[in-house]
Amino acid sequence: MSVRNKDLLQIYHILREELGPQYWWPAETAFEVVVGAMLTQQTKWSNVEKAICALREHGLLEPGTLAEADIALIEKLVRCCGFYCQKASRLKGVAAYFIEHPMDAVFSLPADTLRQRMLSLKGVGNETADSIVLYAAHKPSFVIDAYTTRIMKCMGVEGDYMRLKSLFESSLPVDVGIYQEYHALIVEYSKRFCGKKRCDECLLLRQDLCE
Ligand code: SF4
Structure with missing residues (x-):
């Protein structure tokens, strides 16, 4: 059984119809997306x-304040995400990067x-970079995560990451809105179906999708 390229667009419509719009990424600013994308590694949302x-x-969702903040304070605030020393240090590094390279200029680069x-x-x-490109800069770069990998394996x-990314990107119109929504739908579907072992009700293993 294998999925055909055209099926990936069909699956998008099936998920969209089943789950409705997802309105991702849940963030107030582009820098908050960057911070969230760094913190979500190996932890729950x-x-x-x-x-x-x-x-x-603590007023630390700005590059300027985050880059200048005491590392011990950042560690304390992100402790709940695990690997907090590493994540705090990396957040400071990314914040410093965006002070040196203004976000508007960086995000105006080609995807x-x-x-x-x-x-x-x-x-x-890869996943963090694509999340930033897609949801913070609003440029087309499909995000692959563990949920996507599992669903594709079922199909x-x-x-590897780049093979799956390339498969999605070659199967879909180059459309930021579809890329954003599709990844969000996969996450939601995975939580509702895969994570709850509802494989007997799986919408994605229909015979007309797979051959
Ligand atoms: S619901 Fe089960 S069969 Fe369907 S994609 Fe998820 S893990 Fe695979």
């Missing part, structure tokens, strides 16, 4: 929400160039 809330209360810039920052891997498609 509910922990990220707590950390973001704490950073906001591929911006992606490479983000990947050059400490602690930014008979395996491969």
Whole structure:
């Protein structure tokens, strides 16, 4: 059984119809998206929400204040996200980068160039870079995460990050809105179905999608 390219667009419509609009990424500013994308590595989103809330209360959701903040304070505020020493230090590093390189200028770069810039920052891997490009800069760069990888595996498609990213991007119109919504829908579907082991009700393993 394997998924065909055209099926990925069909799956998007199935998920959208089932789950409705997701309104991602939940953030008030582009820098908050960056912070959230860094913090969400290897932890639940509910922990990220707590950390973001704490950073906001301390006025640290701006590159200037975050870069200047005491590292011990940042560690305390992001402790709930795990790997807090590493994450605090990386957040300070990213904040310093955006002071030196104003966000508007960086985010006006073409998507591929911006992606490479983000990947050059400490602690930014493929998923974090794509999340920043897609949800903070609003440029087309499909995000692959563990949920996406699991769903694709169920559909008979395996491969590394870049292979799956390329498969989605070659199957979909180049549309920031669709990329943003699709990733959010995959996360929501995974929580509601995959995570709850509702495989017998799976909407994505229909015979007309897979062959
Ligand atoms: S619901 Fe089950 S079968 Fe369907 S994609 Fe998720 S893990 Fe795979």
